[in-house]
Amino acid sequence: MPNLQAAHRGYEYQDLLTAGRLVDLVLGTLSAAHVDVKHVDDDRFDDLTVITVDGRRERTQFKHTDNDDRPLTVDTFTTDGRDLRLDRLVAAAAADRDGPGSAASDLAFRVVLRDTQPVDEALAAVLVPAVPDPGPFIFACRRGGCGSTSTRLWPLEPHESRPAKKTERSRFDFLRSGPKSVDRNDLAWLCARLVIEVEAPMSSGDMSVPGPAERILLTRVRAEVGAESYPNTGRSAEDVAEAFTTFARQARQGLSIPTAETMMQRAQLRRDFGAVSRVHPVDPSIEVDRRTTVADLHTLATQAASQGAPLVLTGPPGQGKSWACDRLVRDLVSAGWLVAEHYCYLNDTLDERDERVQAEAVLGSLLGRLAEADPSLVEAQRPRYAADDVALANAATRAVTARSDRRVALVVDGLDHVARILPSQPGSDPSAALASALAALDLPAGSTLIVLSQPGDHLAPLRDAGALTGEIPSLTEAELAALAAKLGVVARTARARPWTSSRPTAFLPCLRNGPAATPCTPPTSAVKSWSDHTRQRIPRPFSTPSRLSTARWRTTTTT
Structure with missing residues (x-):
């Protein structure tokens, strides 16, 4: 039972850190992500694979421990108790390079551990600070990181190895010969791309009482995605972070395929900046x-x-x-x-x-x-x-x-x-x-x-x-006449009833009765007085002409 509980906490921790990285999928800096998918035989970097928009392929493995003060030991990489034996890592990375990752612009591999900085001399002898600094797995997450050096793991010449006891060097002798041996070029290639990230942040397992790991995700969804900001004011950072973590768990279980659209839908976040529908006012x-x-x-x-x-x-x-x-x-x-x-x-x-x-x-x-x-x-x-x-x-x-x-x-x-x-x-x-x-x-x-x-x-x-x-100038007489003709309230031909400029309101029955009425057209002498009258008496119809109603015209003509 204790082992099952520890494994369960390990999966929860993996889901939390995975959710933090999948934020970059939502932000558009990742083009694809695969959660808990084995891409090669005996894959040792299958927890999370992401492809950046510039084609870089990054593969990550998470290792959780409840012991906050447990230093990283050499046994982690010389035995297979944590599935991190170095020859297995080399084989998995080389297979990925030659297979699924062959088209990538670059490849990177990372092991994220809760363990603290190593004190084991045998391990410290082959680990060096990562240069150049590759940055954290998740922004503000990394407290310490290092890379391995092939010249210390497998010296080409005696002077390439720093002074050390034979027992310290011999812990990795299995890489050079025997059934676990690896190609030295493959080892050197991986050492140049592998980051061992230690002292990963602790998790409380509760978004309402967040630990350092939860706070990182909460900060990202709030400051980078936009939870609690318009138009997602009603979506709390806690709810969004929980939704992302749940999605990561479902992806690990094979129930969801990570996409930005799906994650935003699951978190109930708007992507349209709160825009209203695009409607044009003109017919x-x-x-x-x-x-x-x-x-x-x-x-x-x-x-x-x-x-x-x-x-x-x-x-x-x-x-x-x-x-x-x-x-x-x-x-x-x-x-x-x-x-x-x-x-x-x-x-x-x-x-x-x-x-x-x-x-x-x-x-x-x-x-x-x-x-x-x-x-x-x-x-x-x-x-x-x-x-x-x-x-x-x-x-x-x-x-x-x-x-x-x-x-x-x-x-x-x-x-x-x-x-x-x-x-x-x-x-x-x-x-x-x-x-x-x-x-x-x-x-x-x-x-x-x-x-x-x-x-x-x-x-x-x-x-x-x-x-x-x-x-904006008022409609001209010609424009008003053209509008009236298009509305069908006056005829387009010269056939017309008699009109007098002294009675512009006589034209309004045509507007009131609508297009079905007998066509009636004012003579040129009546257009000016009619247009002057409509500017004073009809306040809005020309801005929304496609939605005029007979009732509105009646109201207008009797005010």
Whole structure:
């Protein structure tokens, strides 16, 4: 029973350290991982095999002991009581090199032990500090590490061996001759790649009362993955660490194949930075071409980007700001810009209505759009899956640094709608609060934040931040007429009822009755008075024309 309990604790320790290494799979620095898989006959490095994104193959074996003060002894490598006899290690490593690992850019082997630094002279005689330092198995894990030297294990010349007693050297004589002998070139090759890591951290076996080993994993999931940070604020580091450890155990038992996507799903973590769904506000079938307006906005955006300054574009309600925004985004993308856009408002019934106006969701959506367009912008971000103003600004900076010829635009439309959706406290303005969060973005030259909104005091934080400003002009008479024709509320031909410019409201029954009504077209003399009237009386329809209702038109015409 004691042996079974010790073995069980050894497996739990292996699962914990494996989970700590699999964090790198989630972070994208590993391309593959195999847990407790034997790749060659008599494999002695089968506990964990990982492949880095640059093709390096690393194989690790874990050895646990409950004796915290037990020094590493020479028997560990001269007998097979712990499955670490050196000739067996050489054979397994050479077989891996010539077989499964033959295509790797490099190979590395590691034995991680809880044992303390060796005091056995026979072992100390053949171990040296690892140079260059290969780093720890897990960041902040390693307290001591060393490598072996082939010239001390198997001297080519007498002077290559440091003075030592014959008994010390003879402990490894089995490597040179007899049934356990190895090829000296294979031994030298492994010695150059083998790290013996001692004094691995102790484990408490309980994430709620973590020991040093648990604290390493908790730190990684919190600081590097993003547990407890938006959009994973509700996922505690303890829960995520426990999920990763459980996954490592299932992988060891052959029940799971390690992938970043599977691990994130098991831990219930979001990978999209909290972005809301990508929805466009324009119905192409009724879109009105405003190329002159868009060209002017493009020029303003270029000026703002050259200074790294925000750009605030304002316009009255119902005059196609969202249309202009959508067309500007497409125009900038066609010109080679990297563009991330977010619409604060689409309509009253759309899902995510409230989420769209939350500052964290706005920043997360913009970051998610950038990452979708260029994943390299967030590869080095830590925490990897967290979103805030710093992460967004850093991504924009990386984009500009990576390609100086590529401008970056972060576009936010409908800032004025925030205060209409979010409850406000006396003396507070939710729209102004979001404007303050956006104004705090530290964007480099070559990038700009473009905000579209109705005019108002809520834009003061952006103006105070040095924003350039511009106005989106109202729809022209020709644009209004084109829109009305596309909506089907007026005929496209010259057949029409008589109209008089003195009665612009006579045109509204056509709008109220909808496309099924008898086509009616005002003469040219009536267009101006009708367009003036609709600008005053109809506050919103042109920003969401695909979702107009007869009831809304009736309400509008009777106010």
